[in-house]
Amino acid sequence: MATASGSTNGMAQSIQTEPYVIIAIDFGTTYSGVSWTWSGDLDSVQPIRRWTDALNGSDGTYTQPKIPTKIRYRRDRPTSEALWGWNLNDGDDENEITFEWFKLILNYEALDERVKVSPRVKSTFEKLETIYNRDNAIPGAVQITTDYLRLLWKSAVQAMVAKEGRQFFHDLPCKVVLTKPAIWSPQACFRTRNAAKRAISRNLEPFGRLLALELVSEPEAAALAVLNTPVITQRPDIIEFGDIYLVADCGGGTVDVISYIVRSLDPLRLEECVEGTGDLCGSIFIDDEFEVFMSSRTHIPWESLEPWERQDIMLTQWELGIKQRFSPRPHQTWQVRLRGRRQIYNDNHIEPLFQPACGKARGLIEQQVGRISAKMGRMPKAILLVGGMGSSEYLSFQLRQQYLGEIEIRQSNDDQPWTAVCRGAAMAIALQMNIGRISRCNYGFCYTGTFNPRIHTMDDAIWDNVTKQQLAPVMEWIVRRGDVVRHLLPVMTECTEIYRYPDQISSGIFRIPIWESPREGADERKDQYVRELCAIDCFLPGVFRTTSTTHNGIEGPHLEVDPQAVLRFFTSLPQFINRKNEVYRQLDVDIIMSPRGQDLHFDVCFKGLSLKTEFRWPGNRGQRQDIPVELEPVRLD
Known part of the structure; x- marks a missing residue:
């Protein structure tokens, strides 16, 4: 497959006007x-x-x-x-x-x-x-x-x-x-x-x-919930152009840490500052520590407790009680009731239960702060704590101690941190918020091109029977890791397929693989980090016919390939004659990629007409024409 690329500007769709x-x-x-x-x-x-x-x-x-x-x-x-x-x-x-x-x-x-x-x-x-x-x-x-x-x-x-x-x-x-x-x-x-x-x-x-x-x-939604409130947006002294906010979405299972820089105040527009990170260190792991602790402390064997008794301790007394309110305080005690008896614990008992998970979360935050400082030359203005564990008084206490006088720690009251992601997700759609997102992978196509000894090894070399010369796989990345897509800029890439015989397209379908690589600075070489993400199945025009078939006793229409139509299509393609005067047929199509919301949308066109396509994922096939990635949604003005 040979390719070349260029770009054109896209058009935004109209805003939904009917109630919804x-x-x-x-x-x-x-x-x-x-x-x-x-x-x-x-x-x-x-x-x-x-x-x-x-x-x-x-x-x-x-x-x-x-x-x-x-x-x-x-x-x-x-x-x-x-x-x-x-x-x-x-x-x-x-x-x-x-x-x-x-x-x-x-x-x-x-x-x-x-x-x-x-x-x-x-x-x-x-x-x-x-x-x-x-x-x-x-x-x-x-x-x-x-x-x-x-x-x-x-x-x-x-x-x-x-x-x-x-x-x-x-x-x-x-x-x-x-x-x-x-x-x-x-x-x-x-x-x-x-x-x-x-x-x-x-x-x-x-x-x-x-x-x-x-x-x-999730952290993007949380940022919208926290930053797009009247108490902040109507106070220019609180939020300013260029401010950087670090969002720590500390959930039940995972903790995601990501940062945003304010690019516009009216409307509020955010852009990812540095690439986010995450780990498996949510509040459930604090629960595990507490359950292990209680199993060795109760006067009744933990395993012999009735399910409702364990539920009362783990949910009512721990989840909705000690866990939410705990932070180190002198002379503070905590009690657990079981079958008429009270067991009293102090900070020395409870704090070690929080340290493993909260320590990992603090490590992720510290790493993100370091990346922001290295890239931007300054600290984030504030750390926004959201999610179930984000409401923990202990976590906020530790962070305030760590960043005292350097970074403000913001934590809402009541259940606001717990519901921030959900509320922010609704805001994202309601206000059509504009978030500039960083792509976390390279996405593109692979074609057979000239062997380049500067980037290729002899293991890459392949002999091409069509052109009768030594070639190599060449990657063309249309989106690179670290790209921030701020405008709807479709990219058009030409794709050429070469066929010797009509049987090579007898199915009526040709396939275009889409490749990805997580490596920063990925070049044209198809190295060990490059893998096939999915493929686009493209249906040739005019080669299918509708027939009536019976399935499970029900008669209905069915598409099948017309061999004569395939032959006519094949012979209509322009010829390609190689050095040995062998005649081939050349199928040229245009692939148009355009960012749409968080997706890369693909259209495949033949002679200006859009072809019917289906995406083929490993183990799955569907009608969608796009790939979900981290890209900026287009503001519908």
Whole structure:
């Protein structure tokens, strides 16, 4: 394949004018939440706090802004009867199996090996292998995600209808935004979006139709929630052009740290400052430390406690009590009640439980501060703490001590840090916020080009039977790692395929692979870091015919290749004659890449006409024509 590239300016679409609802889903590793607003009152984003149909108290309702990302299946019943939410006892039995942490399996191939062998991720993957077999463990995680999001969606919609009435939402179209970690891979984005679409599209009632389903990174959403509030935007002394903010999204399972620089105040426009990082060190690991601590301290063996007793200690007394309020204070004591007895603990008992996870989180923040200082020559103005662990008094205390007089530590009260991601995700869609994002990989095409001894080795050399000369694979990167895409600038690349015989296109389809590399400074050489991300299946024009076939007793239309049409198409292509006077046919197409939101969108054109295409991912195939990556969404003015 030979290529050349150029670029043209793109056109923005018109703003949605009819009334619509925006629903934001914060799909977390350990807890999930939903917020919503509508086009008539975009400034008012309302978190769902009343959950029904989740397994919990006797009234079947729980009032918290988040609900556990946990689902239980009865082995002998269909998945539609799955239980979810609060008070699902730990462990499985012969009749039931419970899944947690399945979100991380969506990104399994990109997980660090250390994360893959961590107890929770390893246990979840082994369960999936048992239920779905080894080859289908990841598709199994997609199915479980679909089931969980369906239950979450239905409960949230039920709460919305209970508050506003069914008539308020009747036939209104809706836009849905789903959060994702900042370091989510393109394939994980693809799986997440597909699961959400399957969960929502069949349960749209009372809404009219689904206008859009988009993904937004979690720390980005949190930054919008914190910085786009009247108390900040209406105070020029608080936020200024060029300010740098570090967002620490400290969730239940993972901690994401990323930084943004303010590029505009009206409208608020942010741009990634340096590339973000993350790790598996969320608040659940503090819970683990507490449970191990309690198992050695209770006057009754921990294993012999009734499930409801452990639940009372871990949720009511710990999660909603000690864990949220703890910070080192002289003479402060903490108590745990069990079967009429009180056990008293002091700071020396409790602080070591926080140190491993909070220490890792502080390490990520310190690393990000160092990168900002090295690149920008100055510290960030403030560190914004969000997420479940972001509300920890202990973490904020430690950071204030560490950066005293250098960086301001901002932490909201109540459940604001916990719901920041969800509220910010709704704002991102409602206000069409403009975030300049940094691409975390190189994306491009590979073609056969001239062997260059300056960059190629003899292992790269290939003999080309068409041109009768020594060539080598050459990479053409259309997006590079570290690029910040601030405008809609489509890139057009020419692609040439050479064929000797009509049989080579007898399927009516030709394939264009898309490659990626995480290496900074990637050059033209196809080195060991380059891998095929996915491929575009392109359907040749005019070679398919519609026939009527019967499948499962139902007659319907079916596309099949017309061999005579393929032959006519082949002979219509221009000739290419090599040095030995061998005649080939040359198929020239244009590939047009354009950033759209967080995606790279691809069109393939032949003689100016757009071809039908399908994306082929490893183990999956779909109609989407784009790749989810970290790119800037276009502001619709």
